[in-house]
Amino acid sequence: MRHNINRKMLWVLDVIAICFPVVSVRMYAHTEVPQPRSPEQTVQLFCQIDAEGIQLTPLYDNKTGALATGHKSWSSYTELTVIKGYSVRTSGARGEVAQVTVDYEVWGRLDSSLRFMLLAGAFPNRPTSIPESFTLVRLDRHAEPGNDTQSNEVARATEWKISGAPSEPHINVETAIKYVREASYRSRDPIVRMNAQEALADLQRLLSMQALPVPSVGPSQVSPMAVLSQVVALETEGIGLTPDGDQQLQNFFAHPQSWRKDRVHVAKSYAVEDQTFSGKNANVTVQYVSLGELDSSFTLTSSNPGGSTVVEEYKLVFDNKYSLPARGQVPARELVGPSRWKIEVAHPEQWISVSAAIRYLTELRDASKDNVLRRNADASIAKLKTLY
Numbered sequence: 001m002r003h004n005i006n007r008k009m010l011w012v013l014d015v016i017a018i019c020f021p022v023v024s025v026r027m028y029a030h031t032e033v034p035q036p037r038s039p040e041q042t043v044q045l046f047c048q049i050d051a052e053g054i055q056l057t058p059l060y061d062n063k064t065g066a067l068a069t070g071h072k073s074w075s076s077y078t079e080l081t082v083i084k085g086y087s088v089r090t091s092g093a094r095g096e097v098a099q100v101t102v103d104y105e106v107w108g109r110l111d112s113s114l115r116f117m118l119l120a121g122a123f124p125n126r127p128t129s130i131p132e133s134f135t136l137v138r139l140d141r142h143a144e145p146g147n148d149t150q151s152n153e154v155a156r157a158t159e160w161k162i163s164g165a166p167s168e169p170h171i172n173v174e175t176a177i178k179y180v181r182e183a184s185y186r187s188r189d190p191i192v193r194m195n196a197q198e199a200l201a202d203l204q205r206l207l208s209m210q211a212l213p214v215p216s217v218g219p220s221q222v223s224p225m226a227v228l229s230q231v232v233a234l235e236t237e238g239i240g241l242t243p244d245g246d247q248q249l250q251n252f253f254a255h256p257q258s259w260r261k262d263r264v265h266v267a268k269s270y271a272v273e274d275q276t277f278s279g280k281n282a283n284v285t286v287q288y289v290s291l292g293e294l295d296s297s298f299t300l301t302s303s304n305p306g307g308s309t310v311v312e313e314y315k316l317v318f319d320n321k322y323s324l325p326a327r328g329q330v331p332a333r334e335l336v337g338p339s340r341w342k343i344e345v346a347h348p349e350q351w352i353s354v355s356a357a358i359r360y361l362t363e364l365r366d367a368s369k370d371n372v373l374r375r376n377a378d379a380s381i382a383k384l385k386t387l388y
Helices: 002-019 021-029 039-051 060-064 173-186 190-210 224-236 243-250 354-367 371-385
Strands: 079-094 097-111 116-118 128-145 151-164 170-172 263-278 281-295 300-302 308-324 333-345 350-352
Touching: 039 079, 039 097, 039 128, 039 151, 039 170, 079 173, 079 190, 097 173, 097 190, 116 190, 128 224, 128 243, 170 173, 173 190, 224 243, 224 263, 224 281, 224 308, 224 333, 224 350, 263 354, 281 354, 300 371, 350 354, 354 371
Parallel strands: 079 170, 263 350
Antiparallel strands: 079 097, 097 116, 097 128, 128 151, 263 281, 281 300, 281 308, 308 333
16 A cells, blocks of 8 residues: 555656646756945945954955955054944946945044044034045956965956045944054053043043934034034144045035145134025135144244134035046046035135144154255244144
C-alpha cells in the first residue's frame, strides 16, 4: 500500500514539472538586482559615517572607498565642525558630474587645542544652518589595492563617487564628546586639558538641549534678518578667508560674491539692525564697531581706541534660482531650487573679529619668507592682542 502511494506522488510531481516548467524555473532563477546609488544617497551615506567620526580614524579609506574617489591619508585635523544634524538636497546634475548640497545644523567648531567655539546663530540656543557643496563624478573604473604599494584600476558597474567635499570632518555632539575626552587623556599640555574641560561642559549642555523638544522654525520665520545674521556670524569668524570657507559663504548669495583681497576690516562687535520689505526684496543693515583695517602688507591701521561705528547695508531677494560658480572642469551655471532669502548686494570687504584676525595674520606670517611682511604681521598681532 505504501509503494502505491509513493508511485502516485511521483506521478503527480512529474505532471507538475511537465505542465509548469516555466514557473519552476522562475522560482529558482529570480534574483534581486541591486540598484546603483544616486548622488544624494552616496552623500547621505558619507555624512552618516562622517558624523560618527570615521575621518578621525585610520579606517577612513576602508569605510569610504566605495563612496569617494582617490586615496586620503589619515591625519589630524586643525579644526572639526560639531553639528546637530544635516539634510541632503539636490543642487543639479549634468552628464557625468553632479552637485549635491548638504545643509548642516552647526553648533560650533573645535580647534587643535580642544577649544570649542560656539557659533552665534540667528535664533538663541539653536544651531546655525550652513550649506556645504559636494561634487560627484560617475565612474565605471575603480581603484583597488594591489600587491605592491600602488593601486590597480578595475572595471566595475558605473557608480557615483564624491570627488569634492568639505575639508574638515562634520561630527555630531556625541562623537565630539568622545573625541575631546580621548584627546584630553593623551595630552600633557595644561592649556589643552583646561580647554577640554570647558569644551566638555559646553558639549554636554548642547547634548542635553538636543533631547528637549524645540519648536520647529518654519519657512515664514526664516527672515532676511535671520539669514544675514548667519552670514555675518560666519564672516566675522574668518570663514571667508579660505577657499573652502568662501565656497560656504557663496551659498548665501544670489550671485557669486567677489571679496577685496587688499583690505580686511577688523570688528569689535556687530548688530543686525532694521529691515524693510517690499515684496520679494528686503534691506537689512549691520552696525559694526570697527577697530581698524588690515592691508596687503599685513599692517593694521587702527581707528580711535574705542572703535568707530560703521553701518553697512545689505539687499536681499526671495528667489528660487541658485548660481553655482565654475569648479574645475564644471562650468558656472544656474539652477532652480526651493525659494529662500539670499543676499543680492553686499559690501566688497570682509569684516572679521579680533581672534580671527590674529589667526589670519599668524598663518600669513608663517607662510611668508619676506622679513618685512613678517615684522609687520608681528606688530599687528601684538596690537590686536591689546584690543580684546
